[in-house]
Amino acid sequence: MFGGFTLKLKDKSVGRLINRHSLQADEVFHSPIKTWRIWWFFMIVTALPILALVFAAAVNTYPFELLVLLLVLIFIGYLFTAAINRSFAFAGEELIVLKPHFPFTGLTRYSIADIDSVEINADGQWKWLIIFAVISSGNYVRVKMKDGSTHKHYCLFLEPASHDESWTEKNLDDLATYLKNKGVKVDMNL
Numbered sequence: 001m002f003g004g005f006t007l008k009l010k011d012k013s014v015g016r017l018i019n020r021h022s023l024q025a026d027e028v029f030h031s032p033i034k035t036w037r038i039w040w041f042f043m044i045v046t047a048l049p050i051l052a053l054v055f056a057a058a059v060n061t062y063p064f065e066l067l068v069l070l071l072v073l074i075f076i077g078y079l080f081t082a083a084i085n086r087s088f089a090f091a092g093e094e095l096i097v098l099k100p101h102f103p104f105t106g107l108t109r110y111s112i113a114d115i116d117s118v119e120i121n122a123d124g125q126w127k128w129l130i131i132f133a134v135i136s137s138g139n140y141v142r143v144k145m146k147d148g149s150t151h152k153h154y155c156l157f158l159e160p161a162s163h164d165e166s167w168t169e170k171n172l173d174d175l176a177t178y179l180k181n182k183g184v185k186v187d188m189n190l
Helices: 014-019 034-059 063-084 128-133 174-180
Strands: 027-029 086-091 095-098 106-111 115-122 138-146 151-155 185-188
Touching: 014 095, 014 151, 027 174, 106 151, 115 174, 138 174, 174 185
Parallel strands: 115 185
Antiparallel strands: 027 086, 086 095, 095 106, 115 138, 138 151
């Protein structure tokens, strides 16, 4: 992500969720919420002190109120990010969609044999979350089942391959390749 190298971030809560359900994951594609924390850190260190002074002068408020506002924004941002962000794993002939973050933990299992196709794409539906410093791509994986149902899973921090620069070791291109190798039709429009 920075200057031509991959950070290889992983999400420890994904591993804990896999272990809690006694799964043997062959491959894991992390969409680490840690990325969200890194963005907040950079904002707090660089931009927020300047913006806080400008805001305080403009509305005649006190630093305590600004701190409370910042904490509320961080909390709301975490809740939205934790609610919609997913990671993916494969265990045998199953695709497992993981929601690893409190209070929204859980997983969904799809048999590879029951999957008709997978669409990997991005949309702007969640772009308004930038208000809460959720710098996200809007990337999603839509699983279309043979019975006609579809299931859309956002992976905000799992990105396509970008010239050897990414947050994670495995990216959406790797996920698409893995699915194709399992015999699943993949439509990637990023």
